[in-house]
Amino acid sequence: MTAALAKEKDMRVKTMMDLATAALIALKTSASDADRIAAIKTVAAHGDREALAVLDQVAAASTGAVKAEADAGHAAVTTKLALWGYAQNAWYGLSLGSVLLLAAIGLAITFGVMGVINMAHGEMVMLGAYATFMTQELIRTRYPALFDYSLLIALPVAFAMTGAIGMLIERTIIRFLYGRPLETLLATFGLSLILQQLVRTIFGANNREVGAPAFMAGTTQIGGLSITYGRFWIIIFAVTVFIALQMLLRLTSFGLRIRAVTQNRRMASAIGINTNRADGLAFGLGSGVAGIAGVALSQIDNVSPNLGQSYIIDSFMVVVFGGVGNLWGTLVAAFTLGIGNKFMEPFAGAVLAKIAILVFIILFIQKRPRGLFALKGRAVEA
Amino acid sequence: MSSNSFSSVTRRRLLQASGAVAGAGALGSVGPLAAAEPIKIGILHSLSGTMAISETTLKDVMLMLIDAQNKKGGVIGRPLEAVVVDPASNWPLFAEKARELIAKDKVSVAFGCWTSVSRKSVLPVFKELDSLLFYPVQYEGEESERNVVYTGAAPNQQAIPAVDYLASADGGEVKRWVLAGTDYVYPRTTNKILEAYLKKKGVAPDDIMINYTPFGQSDWQTIVADIKRFGSSGKKTAVVSTINGDANVPFYKELGNQGIAATDIPVCAFSVGEEELAGMDTKPLVGHLAAWNNFESIDTPANKAFIEQWHAFTKNPKRTTNDPMEAHYIGFNMWVKAVEKAGSAEPDKVIDTLVGITQDNLTGGTAELLANHHITKPVFIGEIKADGQFDVVWKSDKLIAGDAWSRELDGSKDLVGDWKTLKCGNYNTVTKKCGA
Numbered sequence: 001m002t003a004a005l006a007k008e009k010d011m012r013v014k015t016m017m018d019l020a021t022a023a024l025i026a027l028k029t030s031a032s033d034a035d036r037i038a039a040i041k042t043v044a045a046h047g048d049r050e051a052l053a054v055l056d057q058v059a060a061a062s063t064g065a066v067k068a069e070a071d072a073g074h075a076a077v078t079t080k081l082a083l084w085g086y087a088q089n090a091w092y093g094l095s096l097g098s099v100l101l102l103a104a105i106g107l108a109i110t111f112g113v114m115g116v117i118n119m120a121h122g123e124m125v126m127l128g129a130y131a132t133f134m135t136q137e138l139i140r141t142r143y144p145a146l147f148d149y150s151l152l153i154a155l156p157v158a159f160a161m162t163g164a165i166g167m168l169i170e171r172t173i174i175r176f177l178y179g180r181p182l183e184t185l186l187a188t189f190g191l192s193l194i195l196q197q198l199v200r201t202i203f204g205a206n207n208r209e210v211g212a213p214a215f216m217a218g219t220t221q222i223g224g225l226s227i228t229y230g231r232f233w234i235i236i237f238a239v240t241v242f243i244a245l246q247m248l249l250r251l252t253s254f255g256l257r258i259r260a261v262t263q264n265r266r267m268a269s270a271i272g273i274n275t276n277r278a279d280g281l282a283f284g285l286g287s288g289v290a291g292i293a294g295v296a297l298s299q300i301d302n303v304s305p306n307l308g309q310s311y312i313i314d315s316f317m318v319v320v321f322g323g324v325g326n327l328w329g330t331l332v333a334a335f336t337l338g339i340g341n342k343f344m345e346p347f348a349g350a351v352l353a354k355i356a357i358l359v360f361i362i363l364f365i366q367k368r369p370r371g372l373f374a375l376k377g378r379a380v381e382a
Numbered sequence: 383m384s385s386n387s388f389s390s391v392t393r394r395r396l397l398q399a400s401g402a403v404a405g406a407g408a409l410g411s412v413g414p415l416a417a418a419e420p421i422k423i424g425i426l427h428s429l430s431g432t433m434a435i436s437e438t439t440l441k442d443v444m445l446m447l448i449d450a451q452n453k454k455g456g457v458i459g460r461p462l463e464a465v466v467v468d469p470a471s472n473w474p475l476f477a478e479k480a481r482e483l484i485a486k487d488k489v490s491v492a493f494g495c496w497t498s499v500s501r502k503s504v505l506p507v508f509k510e511l512d513s514l515l516f517y518p519v520q521y522e523g524e525e526s527e528r529n530v531v532y533t534g535a536a537p538n539q540q541a542i543p544a545v546d547y548l549a550s551a552d553g554g555e556v557k558r559w560v561l562a563g564t565d566y567v568y569p570r571t572t573n574k575i576l577e578a579y580l581k582k583k584g585v586a587p588d589d590i591m592i593n594y595t596p597f598g599q600s601d602w603q604t605i606v607a608d609i610k611r612f613g614s615s616g617k618k619t620a621v622v623s624t625i626n627g628d629a630n631v632p633f634y635k636e637l638g639n640q641g642i643a644a645t646d647i648p649v650c651a652f653s654v655g656e657e658e659l660a661g662m663d664t665k666p667l668v669g670h671l672a673a674w675n676n677f678e679s680i681d682t683p684a685n686k687a688f689i690e691q692w693h694a695f696t697k698n699p700k701r702t703t704n705d706p707m708e709a710h711y712i713g714f715n716m717w718v719k720a721v722e723k724a725g726s727a728e729p730d731k732v733i734d735t736l737v738g739i740t741q742d743n744l745t746g747g748t749a750e751l752l753a754n755h756h757i758t759k760p761v762f763i764g765e766i767k768a769d770g771q772f773d774v775v776w777k778s779d780k781l782i783a784g785d786a787w788s789r790e791l792d793g794s795k796d797l798v799g800d801w802k803t804l805k806c807g808n809y810n811t812v813t814k815k816c817g818a
Binding site for chain 2: 049050053088092095096200207208211212217218226228230231300303304306310342345346350351354
């Protein structure tokens with residue numbers, strides 16, 4: 001073993017063999033205590049689960065100084081693993097948070113900024129996922145070489161499609177219901193059922209397969225942290241969408257007009273902004289963003305007519321928690337809830353963690369009805 | 383919540399459509415049949431909402447079977463007429479629709495339900511109005527009713543053989559078990575039975591990990607990481623999955639993402655069949671296992687003929703067949719034989735003649751309807767292939783009789799269901815009393 005070790009060049013094989021030799025010596029009761037303690041130190045330095053199992057065995061099979069060393073090594077490895085565990089949970093939380101952010105960010109515009117209780121928001125996400133499916137099918141049959149870019153190509157397709165549908169909905173339904181939240185809620189809820197059944201009739205009730213491009217498949221290991229590429233890209237994507245949207249609303253005249261209309265409709269109208277048009281565009285924008293969220297979610301969830309339903313509650317939760325009318329609030333809320341959920345899950349289990357988060361939000365809203373980041377000023381009271 | 387309240391417009395349209403289908407069937411069968419009064423058969427499967435994905439196929443297969451039987455001249459000289467209703471994945475609506483079928487449409491028998499909660503919801507209706515339901519899906523057992531025939535697998539016809547296989551040399555001599563399921567009655571009861579069974583076989587409690595997730599779980603990162611950690615102890619580990627429907631896709635994707643191959647930690651699923659695989663990217667699933675009583679890929683003349691008939695009926699050469707479809711095939715033919723034997727389609731008379739009726743399986747062997755209203759079934763374990771079909775890696779050497787009451791659980795091991803001589807669904811063999 002030692003001879004083979006000296007010859008080995010590949011670093012990863014070398015470390016593995018290092019560990020194996022050390023483990024053998026540590027477990028050999030006939031070896032001298034000094035050798036065994038040195039070997040235990042090597043094993044402990046590896047600090048992963050296999051090392052832990054070896055140290056367990058050594059501690060059980062020996063006495064005196066060797067046992068003490070093995071126990072100390074065991075404790076050190078456990079601490080290290082626990083730290084990596086926290087890092088891993090934080091990563092999972094970021095990843096869940098990015099999904100929540102993507103699902104909620106369109107709603108942050110239609111509900112948060114415009115004040116429309118849009119129950120059909122989830123269906124916009126679902127339509128975006130179906131747009132991805134159709135784009136990918138087309139690419140698969142016509143231009144298979146482009147498959148790895150299919151998601152990128154699907155982004156504008158999904159945005160245009162759901163944006164157009166959103167504007168159509170605003171023109172034909174929502175427009176007549178501004179200022180009547182209850183009717184809006186019922187109308188958009190009905191609309192969500194219609195859209196679901198429509199998709200079910202056209203595409204069938206079965207899930208549709210959306211493949212993952214090569215750059216989104218696989219994992220990488222950083223220390224004790226395993227990072228899946230798919231999740232990594234979704235985090236990047238969510239943050240990019242957020243920044244782009246924030247810039248659009250802050251830096252362009254289009255964004256300025258939307259903000260003016262939502263803050264004070266009559267004043268905006270008085271200074272010559274076409275408020276009707278601004279409403280339509282804002283709703284289209286919110287729906288379009290929901291659509292591109294669907295492109296990303298098609299990578300981690302089922303593309304089925306029920307896709308939207310699983311996100312609608314979470315989306316409202318995030319927007320309300322973050323503070324209505326505030327995109328930053330949505331960002332902070334999404335990541336807080338994501339990380340909170342993932343830190344609770346190992347202790348409480350998936351079902352209880354979800355319940356605990358809901359209870360927390362209910363209590364929080366009792367205390368701060370306007371959410372994390374409340375808008376101040378007269379516009380809010382109106 | 384929202385899937386439960388479908389607009390009545392949709393429902394009405396579906397009813398019209400089903401009426402048209404039934405009407406067309408009656409028109410097609412001119413001659414002596416047209417004169418006789420048709421026997422009505424209720425089909426109680428969700429055609430909208432979350433369960434539509436699984437149940438629509440079962441409605442279609444019933445229409446096919448009824449159509450084929452009419453072409454053969456119906457039953458006891460009377461044509462069959464399908465009455466299709468849509469309970470829309472809404473459990474209370476299942477009970478309403480069941481009542482409508484029996485009381486208003488006067489159906490002689492109903493074929494339907496998928497989830498256990500829907501079966502539990504219609505059960506009082508079938509008992510009260512003394513009608514007959516054929517239930518085609520594998521379920522958690524612990525039930526034997528006079529008015530229900532269970533043509534799907536009980537736990538001892540699917541879950542326990544699967545665990546036995548995984549523990550055997552062929553299955554990889556699994557020593558550590560993850561029982562992962564969706565949080566509702568079927569996984570909870572099945573896992574309770576499996577846990578008791580594994581402990582009886584000498585598996586230490588530390589070597590069993592039980593995990594439940596909500597319906598439609600899509601973020602599996604933490605749980606898969608837990609499974610990975612649980613499996614890294616050096617003992618061979620397997621996952622026994624009662625994860626339901628849609629949550630499976632992200633689960634298998636996450637396994638693939640975290641680099642867990644079927645050779646490291648195999649997953650044996652009880653709710654993943656051909657129909658579910660049809661909408662999945664199968665890459666991350668290849669090599670994982672599923673336990674069923676029928677696979678489309680099993681090469682027998684009867685299975686082939688059934689698949690051909692299905693393709694011809696649906697005019698779609700790609701539609702898959704699956705286990706619950708065979709259960710309806712067996713159930714329907716048993717009902718036909720019972721009606722012929724009884725000379726009447728009266729539910730009461732049919733129920734009394736049902737026990738002991740036999741019907742050839744599609745995959746070999748002959749299923750028999752037992753006194754506890756369950757049937758005998760072969761068990762197959764299949765490995766998932768890239769094309770969404772299964773490669774059978776193990777089959778039971780004989781048909782296994784379905785246990786209504788599990789022998790592994792304290793509360794139920796002394797109970798038997800017997801509707802032939804004892805006329806009791808929960809007869810206690812220790813106290814010699816009916817009613818536990």
